[in-house]
Structure formats: C-alpha cells, structure tokens
Amino acid sequence: MMSEQKPSRWSQDVTAQSDALDLEKGVFTFKDPKRIAASLKRSAEASTRRKADPFRSAMSMLVFYMNRAGRNLSDDDRARLDAAKNELRRLFERAPAKKA
Template identity: 65%
Template sequence: MARSSKKKKWSHAVTDNSDALDLEIGIFKSQDPKAIADSLKHSAEVSNRRKSSPFRSAMSMLNFYINRAGSHLSKQQRRTLEAAKDELRKDFGRDPK
C-alpha cells in the first residue's frame, strides 16, 4: 500500500509550522552559517512557546532540519549547516567543538 504524500511530508510541516519557534522563511537555504545561527537564536529567544532553553530549542531545530533533509542536502549546504552549529554555540557563549 502506498503512503499518502501528507504522511511523507510531516517533517516539512514541522520546520514550516514549528510550535516552539517562528522561523524566518527559507533560513535553512542560506549560504551564511552566521545568518542561520543568528536567526535561530533570535527565534528561540523571542518565543514564549518553547519548552527548553533558547540554546537547546535553536540547536534542536537545526539538528532536526539536518537529519530530516538527509541525503537531499548538497555537501556544501551540509557544511554550511554544520558550521551554523558552531556559530550558534558561539552566539550562546558555549565552546564550539
């Protein structure tokens, strides 16, 4: 039995309609890791619906996007998103890896 397209696209709906963060449209397509990190930080800090710290919420959303995009990410975009993790750590005063 084939799955309906709605069931296949649940992760897209999460990144578009996250209950915890109001994300900037298309932020994960940016080529600038600092811009991605800054946008996630801002979204996490202004959200009053998140359940954990702003850092954890922002990092969780970034990891979620990387994991769900999987093999559909280009090598360059994956490097950019991985670099955004380090920028996010810096933005929150944490040690980058």
C-alpha cells in the same frame, strides 16, 4: 471548495509550523552560516512557547532539519549548516563541539 494545500512531508510541516519556534522564512537556505545562526537565536529567544532553553531549542531545530534532509543534503549544504551550528554555539557562548 478548495482546501489549503498540505506540505508533502510531515517534517516540512514541523519546520514551517513549529510549536516552539517561529522561524524566519527560508532560514535554512541562507548562504551565510552566521545569518542562519543569528536568525535561529532570535527566533528561540523571542519564543514564549518553547520548553527548553533558547540554545537547545535553536540547535534542536537546526539538527532536526539536517537529519530530515539526510542524503538529500549536498556536501556544501551540510558544511554550511555545520558551520551554522558552530556559530550558534559561539553566539550562545557554548563550548565548541568535540571532534569524534
């Protein structure tokens, strides 16, 4: 009797089966930051299970992914995902992030 294979990391499980958002498959691997942001926006707005507003849910999932990847995220990937965060802010008509 074969059981379903479990993801090797709990964070992979969260990303794949979030209780708040149904993410498009491979969303964080898209090369275009605008496509990533648009997909997250669609997922957040379509969700009936999220607890926060759509912007916060989408941004939280993106930041969660970036934080869990940590040092394993290449500089190019980090730049692409940071650009997706900025695009998400634009799509939701939020103020740009403040520079540190």
